[in-house]
Amino acid sequence: MNSIMERWVQSCRHELLDRCLIWNEHHLRHALREYERFYNQHRAHQALGQAAPLRSVPDPITDPKRITDPDIRLRDRLDGVLHECSRAA
Numbered sequence: 001m002n003s004i005m006e007r008w009v010q011s012c013r014h015e016l017l018d019r020c021l022i023w024n025e026h027h028l029r030h031a032l033r034e035y036e037r038f039y040n041q042h043r044a045h046q047a048l049g050q051a052a053p054l055r056s057v058p059d060p061i062t063d064p065k066r067i068t069d070p071d072i073r074l075r076d077r078l079d080g081v082l083h084e085c086s087r088a089a
Helices: 004-017 023-042 062-066
Strands: 072-077 082-087
Touching: 004 023, 023 082
Parallel strands: none
Antiparallel strands: 072 082
16 A cells, blocks of 8 residues: 555645645645545546546547547646546537
């Protein structure tokens, strides 16, 4: 478990803490909560086939029109520090 936590801490530092200035403990806890949601519900993980731990792999796109003209939605978290891209339903 130590190696798993070391990897999580490293990801958190590189993707979150190195990119924003933390003002106080309340702000730190808020940023960590948002990062945890992002990490578990949206961020793609190579070991899981580009799925997130709490989200299944989306069905492949077979319609040629959706492949050439995808409808992508972008959502910023923590004032643009974290970005979520997803296909429109």
